Each structure stands twice: as structure tokens, then as C-alpha cells.
Amino acid sequence: MEGKGKGYTTTIEGLKELFEELKKDYKVIAPTLKDGVILYKEVGSFENIAFGYRNTEAPGFYSLEKAEGYFTYTHPANSPKSFLHPPELTLIKAKASQEGLVFEEVYPEDKMCLxxxxxxxLWAIKILDRVFLEDPYYQRLRSNLFLVAVECTYATLTCFCKTMEKGPVPKEGYDLLITELEGRFLIRAGSKKGEELLVSLKTKREAKKEDFEEREKKIRALEEAMESFFNIREVPQKLYSRMDSSYWEPVEKRCLACTSCTQVCPTCFCFDILEKNTIDLRESERVRVWDSCFSPSFATVHRFNLRQSIHSRYRQWLMHKFAYWIDQFDTFGCVGCGRCITWCPVGIDIRQEVKRIAG
Amino acid sequence: MLVKNPYLLKAGRVEKVIKECEGIYTFHIATEESAVFGQYNMLYAFGKGEAPITIASKGENYVVHTVRAVGDVTKHIDSLKEGDLLYWRGPYGNRWDLERAYGKTLLIISGGLGLAATRWVFEEAQKSPVKRLIHLYGAKDYDSLLYRYLYKDWNNRADFRIVLSNPHPQWKGKVSLITNLLKELDLEKDTIVFMCGPDPMVKACIPLLKEKGIDEDSVYASLERHMKCSVGTCGHCMIGPYFVCKDGPIFRYDLIKEYFERKEV
Known part of the structure; x- marks a missing residue:
């Protein structure tokens, strides 16, 4: 279902009702205001959602201001990855006993609503679904997930979902889809469980032709306003033909290898497994933690780092996103959210680098 | 949707410990688990972590691992005694394409501990319809030679040649580089080559093989990269679009050449 069928309109009170309903069954994760940044966090009350803020983003720049309306920002600084592939997750617990080691599988049982x-x-989740297809930890969290998508009516300077053909319109994969109209919200279902919840809402009326027309106008205006930076179809082959370091060396002096881009990226999945031991060494946990291809230990074999130079790590990252990923998972590893551009301390713009190297 | 947990560990009793040389031990671990030549297991050391170790050979109810003590995990494994339990998961990875060498010459080139990764397929090749079987093994020192107790048997069944980088009073054989040994060989154009050794050794052998008319698509190399998950999700072992842990560790050379020969990929 593409959400094109029957829809309803509701007010902010209706959304609150929806939120309260979701809270009965799920741990609700929503955009909140923290330290001057919008972040996905578990929210206790509807009032804690960061409604009415507008984010301004540019390479290495982020600011917030008050705005008229509710879903006036784009996306939070962190992404759903933080919840589906948590930065730190215990996989296995091992206990020493007389008879040897005893292992316990530890699964996250959270039932979450994003x-x-x-x-x-939404696309990033679809990509992670492919990466972690056979990962029981991810699959547990994923199978319990309820997804409420919202249509963007605004894009920042670092947004490039249109170039990556991933937005701005959410196509599938959501349970409910909300569009903010003048003084009301259009809600449509994209799944059976979304439909059931929507039908049970008290505060709503059936959407009319005018509601859909107003939505169409808003979405088209945004789509038209967004720039197309490059043609993604040509990028993978061009990159494969430009692996020589001369193409990548210009990044060497700028990139700090700080790993910020890989942390905010909604699809960067690389991880390390560490041992967390009790002080008496009777128990040990195998803990999965985020890792980054920018870290010097990442490609180290026998104390030798195969990617010594920073530009070779940048090549690994960008080639993975725009070329290798397609061979591995039949999709780009980039959704055009622009987080890596905003949160790069030196403002390296991946769109410009792709244009320069694959241009 | 229930997915099998890839991180679950199995226990196996250490049945036999053989000291190969200083800091390198071979273990026979009891297991009923099936595996094929070329694959590896992740061996676990409690509180220390895991290390990917190639399956050096396999008996009916045991698997053979040769481990050099270099890090915390391998140091722990090398301290195990007969009767101790070893925890592991696996097997992972692909196998040597031995069938391609049927009716042809099979050349195996092993450098250092790389011999552990070629031993099993070498043993299997001895029993297979390979026309001619040659194995070149290069080691640094006399004291670092592995599997000495098998050489007599191997010499009877195949053309097994050893070269050492450094001389030793007890060593009567060649002191040279493995590439020099390779240069002296007369090889048919349709020879199939299996290699495992340090990256520079593999890289140095390729042009020599080419001179003999052996194409890169007849050459297979088993690679070593940083690995944590073994199932293609942690990202450490990537070489170009490949995950060495699950697409490898063995690659037909022409497929990885572009990434393997380029610096820092």
C-alpha cells in the first residue's frame, strides 16, 4: 500500500491521541530537543517532542530556531541506527564454572515505535535490513518495530535525498504516514497494523480531495526546490575507474579521520566486538560496539594498518557507500540525509567529493 | 522470524598438542562438525576475544589448528594442554577449487604460516586425480619449519620443495627466496595455482607465473584480513566490494587483483 488510498485528517490533539495509543504498546522514540540539537530519544510525553523548531544545516554548520507549525524540522542529528543497531550491545555472556564456560545469549527485547x-x-532502515538480514539481534528489534513516517515539507542545505532517489516522499515501509497541512494533519496507513490503529483513532475525519491537493502542492514545491547534484546511475562505474590515489589525495589535508561521519550516518554498520570482563574474571560479555573505517585500528592485521593514509580511509568509506555497497547489497549505502556533511567538523561535502572524483 | 545466532560458541576437547617450533603449536580438537579445506574457525579465548584460524587439516572426529602466539587470544590458545576445552565457532569461508586441477598440474605455494592454510588441500590433492602435484614452501628459518613429521610422507606422494631465507648448520637444502624456486620450475600453461602467504609473496609470484603463461584466473590466493564477525557484517575484512570472511578467504586472483595490488585498498 503506498498510502495513496483512503486517508484521514486530524488535529494536534488527534496526534496526541495517536501517541498515547502507541505508548501503551511501544517504547516511543521521537525527535526531542537536547543541548541545542534535535535528537531521537525515548520520549515520555507528547509535549517533549521538538515540535515547532526549524534546523538550518550547512557543511559543518547546525542551528535551530523557533518556527510556525509542528514538523518544521527535517531529521534529527542521530538516526534510527542508534536504536536498531545500538552503539553498544551485549551479544553473549560467558561465565566460568567448574565444568567449563557457560554461555548465555542476550537479546534486546524492546518493542519500539519510531x-x-x-x-x-525509512530507506536507511531498508538498507540495514539487507545488511543485518541474518543478524538475530537486529531482527529481534526490527520485527517489533512500529514506524510512523512524516513527509518533509522543507529541506536543509545539506539534504540530497532527491539526488539519491530516496526522497523527499516516503514510498513504502511505514505503518503510518503523516503530512502536515495548514492547521491539520493528513494521516494514511501503509500497513495492516497501521490501518488498525488509524481506524481506532477517535479524533479524525475522512480526508477530502482538497486535503490531498494541498499535500500534493506542498510536496511538489519541495521536490522542485531541491537540487540534483549528480546522476547516481553513472557514479559506481566512474568511481571504480578512479581508485588511483591521485583522485583521493586532496582529502588527506582536510579529513581529520574523526569518525563523526560514520557515527551520524544512518547506514554505516561496521562494528567491533569487545570483551567486557568482571574484575575477578569470572564473567565476560561479548559486546558489539560501533567501529569506523576511519579508525587506525580498523584494517590492522598483525599490528600493521593496511590503510595508513587518511585519504585511503576516505576512499574506503566513499567507495563503500557509492560503489562496493551496490555489489554487496544491491543498493547504494547512501540515502542523501546529509548528516555527514553537517557534522563533519571541517565541512567536507560528500556531494562535492563525488562530483569531483566521479565527475 | 528466527535467525540462527552466528556468535554462539561450541566447546571441543583438546586431544593432542604438537609443538611445531617456538611459539607455534598444533592442536587436534575433538568435533563432529563438518568442514572443507580452505575454511577457518573463529577460536575464542575467554575474556580476551576471538581469532580467525585456518583449518589446517581434519580427521574423522577432530579438526587441526596451528596457532602462532602473537596476540592475547593466540597466546591463550597456545597455552592449552591436552584435555582442556577450546571454544570456537565456525566453520566459515569458502574452499579451494581443487576440482579445477583434476587432470592438470597443481602448484601450491606456501609462505611461512601460510602452510597451515594449504596443508589440508595438499593432503587431499595427493589422493585426487591431479596429474602433477608440486608444493613450494618457503620459511624464514630452519627453526620455523612447520609439520616436519609429515615431510617424509609428502615427499613420497608429491614434489614437495622447501626453501629457507636464512642458512642453518643443519639445513642441507636451498637457501633462497620462494620466487627463485618458482622461476626454476617448468610449468604447463594450464597449471592451477593455490597460494597462501604474506601479501608481498603473493604479489611477487604473480608476474613470474605470468611469464610461464599461467593466467591470473588460474591462480587462487587465500587472504588474511582483520576479522571480527565472520559473517560479512562488521566490515573490517573488506577488500574492494568483497568481504574476505564470507566471500573468501580464497579468491581467484583476477577478481581481486584491482584491489589487492593497489596500495591501501
Whole structure:
């Protein structure tokens, strides 16, 4: 179902009712305001959602201001990855006993609702689904997930979902889809469980032709306003033909290898497994933690780092996103959310680098 | 949707410990698990971590691993005694394409501990319809030679040649580089080559093989990269679009050449 069929309109009170309903069954994760940044976090009350803020983003720049309306921002600084592939997750617990080691599988049991998910992040989940297809930890969290998507009516300077053909309109994969109209919200279902919840809402009326027309106008205006930076179809082959370091060396002096881009990226999945031991060494946990291809230990074999130079790590990252990923998972590893551009301390713009190297 | 947990560990009793040389031990671990030549297991050391170790050989109810003590995990494994339990998961990875060498010459080139990764397929090749079987093994020192107790048997069944980088009073054989040994060989154009050794050794052998008319698509190399998950999700072992842990560790050379020969890929 593409959400094109029957829809309803509701008010902010209706959304609150929806939120309260979701809270009965799910741990609700939504955009909140923290330290001057919008972040996905578990929210206790509807009032804690960061409604009415507008984010301004540019390479290495982020600011917030008050705005008229509710879903006036784009996406939070962190992504659904933080919840589906948590930065730190215990996989196995091992205990020493007389008879040897005893192992216990530890599974996250959270039932989560991601409230206010944009087209880019919806796609990022679809990509992670492929990466972690056979990962029981991810699959547990994923199978219990309820997704409330919201259509963007605004893009920042770092947004490029249109170039990556991932947005701005969420196409599929959501349970409910919300579009903010003048003084009301259009809600449509994209799944059976979304439909059931929507039908049970008290505060709603059936959407009329005018509601859909107003939505169409808003979405088209955004689509038209967004720039197309490059043609993604040509990028993978061009990159494969430009692996020589001369193409990548210009990044060497700028990139700090700080790993910020890989942390905010909604699809960067690389991880390390560490041992967390009790002080008496009777128990040990095998803990999965985020890792980054920018870290010097990442490609180290026998104390030798195969990627010594920073530009070779940048090549690994960008080639993975725009070329290798397609061979591995039949999709780009980039959704065009632009987080890596905003949160790069030196403002390296991946769009410009792709244009320069694959241009 | 229930997915099998790839991180679950199995226990196996250490049945036999053989000291190969200083800091390198071979273990026979009891197991009923099936595996094929070329694959590896992740061996676990409690509180220390895991290390990917190639399956050096396999008996009916045991698997053979040769481990050099270099890090915390391998140091722990090398301290195991007969009767101790070893925890592991696997097997992972692909196998040597031995069938391609049927009716042809099979050349195996092993450098250092790389012999552990070629031993099993070498033993199997001895029993297979390979026309001619040659194995070149290069080691640094006399004291670092592995599997000395098998040489007599191997010499009877195949053309097994050893070269050492450094001389030793007890060593009567060649002191040279494995590439020099390779240069002296007369090889048919349709020879199939299996290699495992340090990256520079593999890289140095390729042009020599080419001179003999052996194409890169007849050459297979088993690679070593940083691995954590073994199932293609942690990202450490990537070489170009390949995950060495699950697409490898063995690659037909022409497929990885572009990434393997280029610096820092």
C-alpha cells in the first residue's frame, strides 16, 4: 500500500491521541530537543517532542530556531541506527564454572515505535535490513518495530535525498504516514497494523480531495526546490575507474579521520566486538560496539594498518557507500540525509567529493 | 522470524598438542562438525576475544589448528594442554577449487604460516586425480619449519620443495627466496595455482607465473584480513566490494587483483 488510498485528517490533539495509543504498546522514540540539537530519544510525553523548531544545516554548520507549525524540522542529528543497531550491545555472556564456560545469549527485547521518520531514514532502515538480514539481534528489534513516517515539507542545505532517489516522499515501509497541512494533519496507513490503529483513532475525519491537493502542492514545491547534484546511475562505474590515489589525495589535508561521519550516518554498520570482563574474571560479555573505517585500528592485521593514509580511509568509506555497497547489497549505502556533511567538523561535502572524483 | 545466532560458541576437547617450533603449536580438537579445506574457525579465548584460524587439516572426529602466539587470544590458545576445552565457532569461508586441477598440474605455494592454510588441500590433492602435484614452501628459518613429521610422507606422494631465507648448520637444502624456486620450475600453461602467504609473496609470484603463461584466473590466493564477525557484517575484512570472511578467504586472483595490488585498498 503506498498510502495513496483512503486517508484521514486530524488535529494536534488527534496526534496526541495517536501517541498515547502507541505508548501503551511501544517504547516511543521521537525527535526531542537536547543541548541545542534535535535528537531521537525515548520520549515520555507528547509535549517533549521538538515540535515547532526549524534546523538550518550547512557543511559543518547546525542551528535551530523557533518556527510556525509542528514538523518544521527535517531529521534529527542521530538516526534510527542508534536504536536498531545500538552503539553498544551485549551479544553473549560467558561465565566460568567448574565444568567449563557457560554461555548465555542476550537479546534486546524492546518493542519500539519510531515516531516521525523521514524518507531518508525509512530507506536507511531498508538498507540495514539487507545488511543485518541474518543478524538475530537486529531482527529481534526490527520485527517489533512500529514506524510512523512524516513527509518533509522543507529541506536543509545539506539534504540530497532527491539526488539519491530516496526522497523527499516516503514510498513504502511505514505503518503510518503523516503530512502536515495548514492547521491539520493528513494521516494514511501503509500497513495492516497501521490501518488498525488509524481506524481506532477517535479524533479524525475522512480526508477530502482538497486535503490531498494541498499535500500534493506542498510536496511538489519541495521536490522542485531541491537540487540534483549528480546522476547516481553513472557514479559506481566512474568511481571504480578512479581508485588511483591521485583522485583521493586532496582529502588527506582536510579529513581529520574523526569518525563523526560514520557515527551520524544512518547506514554505516561496521562494528567491533569487545570483551567486557568482571574484575575477578569470572564473567565476560561479548559486546558489539560501533567501529569506523576511519579508525587506525580498523584494517590492522598483525599490528600493521593496511590503510595508513587518511585519504585511503576516505576512499574506503566513499567507495563503500557509492560503489562496493551496490555489489554487496544491491543498493547504494547512501540515502542523501546529509548528516555527514553537517557534522563533519571541517565541512567536507560528500556531494562535492563525488562530483569531483566521479565527475 | 528466527535467525540462527552466528556468535554462539561450541566447546571441543583438546586431544593432542604438537609443538611445531617456538611459539607455534598444533592442536587436534575433538568435533563432529563438518568442514572443507580452505575454511577457518573463529577460536575464542575467554575474556580476551576471538581469532580467525585456518583449518589446517581434519580427521574423522577432530579438526587441526596451528596457532602462532602473537596476540592475547593466540597466546591463550597456545597455552592449552591436552584435555582442556577450546571454544570456537565456525566453520566459515569458502574452499579451494581443487576440482579445477583434476587432470592438470597443481602448484601450491606456501609462505611461512601460510602452510597451515594449504596443508589440508595438499593432503587431499595427493589422493585426487591431479596429474602433477608440486608444493613450494618457503620459511624464514630452519627453526620455523612447520609439520616436519609429515615431510617424509609428502615427499613420497608429491614434489614437495622447501626453501629457507636464512642458512642453518643443519639445513642441507636451498637457501633462497620462494620466487627463485618458482622461476626454476617448468610449468604447463594450464597449471592451477593455490597460494597462501604474506601479501608481498603473493604479489611477487604473480608476474613470474605470468611469464610461464599461467593466467591470473588460474591462480587462487587465500587472504588474511582483520576479522571480527565472520559473517560479512562488521566490515573490517573488506577488500574492494568483497568481504574476505564470507566471500573468501580464497579468491581467484583476477577478481581481486584491482584491489589487492593497489596500495591501501
Amino acid at each position: 515516531f516521525d521518520l523521514r524518507a531518508c531514514d
